[in-house]
Amino acid sequence: MKEYNPKSIEAKWQKIWDDNKVFAARIDTPEDKAKKKFYALIEFPYPSGQGLHVGHPRSNTAMDIISRKRRLEGYNVLFPIGWDAFGLPTENYAIKNKVHPAIVTEKNIAHFKDQLKRLGFSFDWDREIDTTDPDYYKWTQWIFLKLFEQGLAYKSKMPINWCTECKVGLANEEVVNGVCERCGAQVIRVERSQWMLKITEYAQKLIDGLDDVDFIEKVKIQQRNWIGRSEGAEVDFYVPAIDEKLTVYTTRPDTLFGATYMVVSPEDPVIDKVKDIISNYDEVAAYKAEAAKKSDFERTELVKDKTGVQLKGIYAVNPVNGKEIPIWTSDYVLVSYGTGKIMAVPAHDDRDWAFAKKFGLDIIEVVAGGDVQNAAFTDIESGVMVNSGFLDGLSVKEAKVKIIDWLVDKGVGIRKVNYKLRDWVFSRQRYWGEPIPIVICDHCGYVPVPEDQLPVKLPDVESYVQTDTGESPLVNVPEWVNTTCPKCGRPAKRETDTMPQWAGSSWYFIRYCDPHNKDEYISKEAMDYWMPVDWYNGGMEHTTLHLLYSRFWHKFLYNQGLISCPEPYQKRTSHGMILGENGEKMSKSRGNVINPDDIVDEIGADSFRLYEMFMGAFDQAIPWSTQGAKGCYRFLERVWKMQDFLTEEEEISEALKADVHTTIKKVTEDYEKMKFNTAIAALMSLVNSIYACGKLSKGDFKAFLLLLNPVAPHITEELWEICNIDSAPLYKAKWPEYDEKAMVKANVEIVVQICGKVKAKIVIPTGLDKDATQAAALADSKVKEIVGNSQIKKVIVVPGRLVNIVI
């Protein structure tokens, strides 16, 4: 027997798989199409300069296991790979080192590809895509134009999140704790004209669609929370001084009788309108200026301490009782949610209560059950309406229905659903992104670039740095910017903003089905066969970003009749992070980064993959342990040496046979549930049993190799070949099946408890009935001794498991 040499084995099989295109997904022949399809997807990597980190292989290996298992089960499997290559780090690197981002990208991709190939993933490399390839982003631009045609892409001057460091506008999703998700610099609000995508139009569809897909529950919950649907009413408050209605949004219309003042956000246009009417405009204007200066971070920091100014000299009329209430402005009311105005009910809302206490405003109880002078009473389950005219005596729930009917009837309010979700800021003032295919014409406005002129390619520029005003470096390329209007033919300018990183990844799973199509973004044939993705694994950090954005694009395409399924992903799972050996998040600055290359060099890809799957529960964060990885290498060495155990015997023992079948069942089921750690533990146990026997039949070895193959594909193929398990290679074999009958052993050990404490163990024949089991337990000498003369009150028998005697 040769020594186990992972390096040569792995190189050998990777070449065989490649040369024979073993993992190519095809629908060329009727036989291909007759097969059941399985589309497995991982989030395509961003090819950063640092190369692959150990997080990538965790997701990749998991889906590789599922894909390999599916192939052995006879499915036609699509398991593609590509590059999400537009983005800031590459651009920043390009700026610093004065290299074209395309060259940096090419270099990084080559490095990533090399690293991934060494790990032996069964990707279909013929379908490799790259979001920065004009042949790819042509279709990204094409989809943008579809959105534009339907009015879902629009330009709007609005306050956006501006990163002071990256000098770039950010989506809400990219702002974390008031700082830039990427660089950590402060984010401030600035007014800018931006391209926006109307994801809000799909808010309800994005919620509803979750009912029809198999996503892990926490993903669904997080998406629902992020979209933030709430039901309530809009109510009009008349303001006599300007003869206008101010409309507020509330989820508690039942508390309308308790509204003692009104608050508008500092940005509300009504402030301008009352400029000459109110007596303290200077004070209000100063407050407004102060609020505008505050960054989001400062605004959230001051959560507890409420500020505000009354608009003195005017009041609003509560439609339900004609009461005149003061109007205030405060930054605890957000311009971007609801109507930007609220009715304040301090008795039943914590924020209003804090504000009212600070400024000495009235607190009127309208729901009985609390002590509203000491704290807001916000329980909506138990309260009964009081001080509320025709609502008195009703429950909160009943009052809600009745008041809305009343408001609608009187024409002073409507039922209203609101969402926290905002439209998606889609412009970036950066170079390394897809150009937005729009021409700005003084006469015609925003004019889409005609389809036959796509792609609008990125021109070369001298410098990738934004201008001082924060515009895209593309403005410095006059020969590119200056063009003619496709509509009227007069001189016009190209849009210089580019798309955000999220654009290319919002539809890449569609392109994988038909990556080389020059005429369409996907053919009908490929779409009908491959879509939707059957199983998508990825990180939780993408739940409210990529995962939501791509569902939005997909639903839009579905609405346009451009794709045949309403949801892109049938199933979504998520892996836990791999931490450094010290239990902290892996990062360069902490110096705890593990490079997969080093591990593969030392113990090989199979051991590396095995350890990544064995280290712990797949969905939990787990610290890396290089020692643990070496333990997996030891296991594979033991597997390697099993070739010496092979005998001509067909069955070694009944017990081993039962072990093999039990393991087939366990491993088959555990892989499906992504319980890779216990599947591998079962395989290790089986190896321990085989070692105890010291011999092994070919049939048992065959089953074992197939079970281990998805995790450790190289060593299993090699052993299959050298032990001559079959004339065809393992990758052409069939997944093993288990026989329930073979899993049953002749005898079984059961536990005898006395009053719930284990006192003895007895071996009885399998299948013994309750009475016989009980008799066997009572006949045991140790049991007899303990029971003695005590009276037996009760005996519980669980056949095949235990007997519990209560005395």
Place this chain on the structure above:
RNA sequence: GCGGAUGUGGUGGAAUGGCAGACACGCUGGUCUUAGGAACCAGUCCGAGAGGGUGUGGGUUCGACUCCCACCAUCCGCACCA
């Protein structure tokens, strides 16, 4: 504050109503060795033992890591969303 999770040996974890600690890592002792950071063998929850033991306190049950109630701790996400 709201939402979600997690809590078991020295470590990663297993067991989802039926023998707690499977499977590994580490450690201890041994075999072989010039050597061992290799390989193999034995041991390894605590306790001398009876017995005790899954964050804490209660409950349900013949029986609870598992189910119920209350609490504590840690992690993650969202956060003035009316």
